[in-house]
Amino acid sequence: MTIAILRAAATGRVVGDVHSGLHSVVHRKVIKVGSVEDVVSAVEYAGVNGLGVAIAGGRHAMGGQQLVHQGLLLDMTGLNRVLYIDEERGLLKVEAGIMWDDLIGSMNRSGSSWSIIQKPTGADRISVGGSVSANIHGRVLGRGPFVNDIESLEVVDARGCLRKVCRGDELFSYVVGGYGLFGIVVTVTLRLQRKHYLRRRVRTASLADLVDAMQALLEEGHEYGDFQFNIDSHSPQFLIEGILASYEPVDGAVSVQDPGRKVLSEAQWKELLALAHTDKGEAFRRYLNHYLTTEGQVYACDTMQYSTYLDGYHRELDEKLGTARGTEVITELYVPPERLPLFMDDCRGLFLEEDADLIYGTIRMIRADHTTYLAWAKEDFACVIFNLHTEHSAEGQFKNASIFRQLIKIARKHHGSFYLTYHRYADREDLDACYPRFAGFLKKKQELDSEELFQSQWYRYYRDLYRD
Numbered sequence: 001m002t003i004a005i006l007r008a009a010a011t012g013r014v015v016g017d018v019h020s021g022l023h024s025v026v027h028r029k030v031i032k033v034g035s036v037e038d039v040v041s042a043v044e045y046a047g048v049n050g051l052g053v054a055i056a057g058g059r060h061a062m063g064g065q066q067l068v069h070q071g072l073l074l075d076m077t078g079l080n081r082v083l084y085i086d087e088e089r090g091l092l093k094v095e096a097g098i099m100w101d102d103l104i105g106s107m108n109r110s111g112s113s114w115s116i117i118q119k120p121t122g123a124d125r126i127s128v129g130g131s132v133s134a135n136i137h138g139r140v141l142g143r144g145p146f147v148n149d150i151e152s153l154e155v156v157d158a159r160g161c162l163r164k165v166c167r168g169d170e171l172f173s174y175v176v177g178g179y180g181l182f183g184i185v186v187t188v189t190l191r192l193q194r195k196h197y198l199r200r201r202v203r204t205a206s207l208a209d210l211v212d213a214m215q216a217l218l219e220e221g222h223e224y225g226d227f228q229f230n231i232d233s234h235s236p237q238f239l240i241e242g243i244l245a246s247y248e249p250v251d252g253a254v255s256v257q258d259p260g261r262k263v264l265s266e267a268q269w270k271e272l273l274a275l276a277h278t279d280k281g282e283a284f285r286r287y288l289n290h291y292l293t294t295e296g297q298v299y300a301c302d303t304m305q306y307s308t309y310l311d312g313y314h315r316e317l318d319e320k321l322g323t324a325r326g327t328e329v330i331t332e333l334y335v336p337p338e339r340l341p342l343f344m345d346d347c348r349g350l351f352l353e354e355d356a357d358l359i360y361g362t363i364r365m366i367r368a369d370h371t372t373y374l375a376w377a378k379e380d381f382a383c384v385i386f387n388l389h390t391e392h393s394a395e396g397q398f399k400n401a402s403i404f405r406q407l408i409k410i411a412r413k414h415h416g417s418f419y420l421t422y423h424r425y426a427d428r429e430d431l432d433a434c435y436p437r438f439a440g441f442l443k444k445k446q447e448l449d450s451e452e453l454f455q456s457q458w459y460r461y462y463r464d465l466y467r468d
């Protein structure tokens with residue numbers, strides 16, 4: 001362990017996740033690494049001192065995957081350089097702690113003719129390493145999750161060895177989507193696409209026609225798209241009507257610097273967020289009206305994927321509204337596309353019955369992932385994301401835990417599944433049904449890391465579920 005890193009290590013620090021703020025734990029040490037040597041030293045130090053190691057990037061996962069009580073937390077955000085862009089082959093090598101907006105900004109400043117293919121579209125301060133570990137997806141059409149965009153990785157394993165991991169290697173299929181349990185990703189080589197421009201097409205659509213509409217857009221050459229649905233439970237259109245936005249390529253040179261371009265200011269976003277908590281009908285109307293005015297606007301294929309996420313927005317909102325401490329918790333469910341309308345109908349029934357406080361929701365499409373071991377996109381799925389307001393009181397958490405559990409059961413009823421990233425409300429039966437390889441995942445973990453060096457609250461929870 002280098003002296004500098006040891007000096008910089010904080011002890012006894014409480015660290016939590018960013019979005020829900022529900023999972024803070026006390027760490028014995030928190031080390032911010034800045035080089036591969038630091039990472040190796042930290043692994044050796046943890047081994048000698050018998051500490052479990054959790055790995056954190058942007059801390060946006062919400063199941064406690066990046067936290068380990070009384071363990072050593074590796075903060076990867078200092079490992080954040082762009083190492084090279086291969087302009088010939090369209091490959092980009094970055095350190096894994098780099099955030100998506102820094103990566104895109106850096107590529108654009110370099111004048112590269114290449115662009116990333118997809119990033120998480122709900123926030124930008126998410127790291128590339130965290131994206132590998134959750135095998136994220138954006139709103140790209142006709143494509144599988146992020147694993148498709150990864151050429152190779154460099155990983156520090158539980159013995160402190162630096163290993164190059166390529167597609168086709170068994171370890172690749174465990175590290176991607178492996179939530180930091182199979183090694184510390186220190187670099188990622190990404191596959192890129194040629195930078196190009198896209199025109200946004202916006203219209204209202206109805207759930208009943210959505211799958212066909214999305215398929216038609218894909219066939220017409222649209223490259224990205226999603227459906228943001230009505231969150232107003234008092235409306236007959238609740239979860240039924242929505243904003244269908246898609247992006248088609250634009251030929252020739254274009255300017256994206258139009259001064260008349262419609263964008264929401266930070267103040268308008270805050271207003272919309274407040275309305276989503278107090279007057280959902282008005283929030284949806286205003287959002288829809290804004291979106292419709294952006295019809296025809298042209299975007300670069302990378303910066304189009306940016307989103308506005310206001311760090312700590314909920315504390316400010318609680319103060320403004322005078323409400324009890326709360327935040328949003330996300331869940332993501334998957335169903336075969338043909339089951340989408342029936343699935344949403346059941347969700348509607350549940351939300352009305354339980355008086356769920358839905359703040360935002362969207363639907364995207366994903367193609368099957370045949371590469372990762374613990375694939376969430378086991379087949380082509382419609383992906384439904386619900387962002388629910390959750391009061392931090394015991395009652396508030398209990399109520400939403402019950403809703404999240406029931407949503408998983410509804411997805412199962414429709415031959416679907418759920419995303420492991422956002423919470424850990426699934427029970428053993430849900431895991432067995434949706435992730436039949438979970439036991440194999442834990443077995444491989446034992447094989448490659450028998451001392452359980454890489455750990456997390458998330459890991460401990462699921463490992464213990466399988467001990468019975």
Ligand SMILES: Cc1cc2nc3c(=O)[nH]c(=O)nc-3n(C[C@H](O)[C@H](O)[C@H](O)COP(=O)(O)OP(=O)(O)OC[C@H]3O[C@@H](n4cnc5c(N)ncnc54)[C@H](O)[C@@H]3O)c2cc1C
Nearest residue numbers: 057058059060061065121122127129130133136137180185
């Ligand atoms: C508001 C919001 C919007 C989101 N939008 C999307 C979206 O559009 N699409 C989507 O797919 N997901 C989305 N997510 C989920 C998010 O992309 C994942 O949770 C992702 O893992 C977060 O990455 P992070 O850098 O914040 O990592 P963290 O939350 O810090 O860590 C996540 C996991 O990655 C591991 N990890 C982090 N860095 C490394 C590393 N270098 N090596 C090995 N393991 C590592 C951690 O141990 C942990 O298991 C969203 C989350 C939020 C809160």
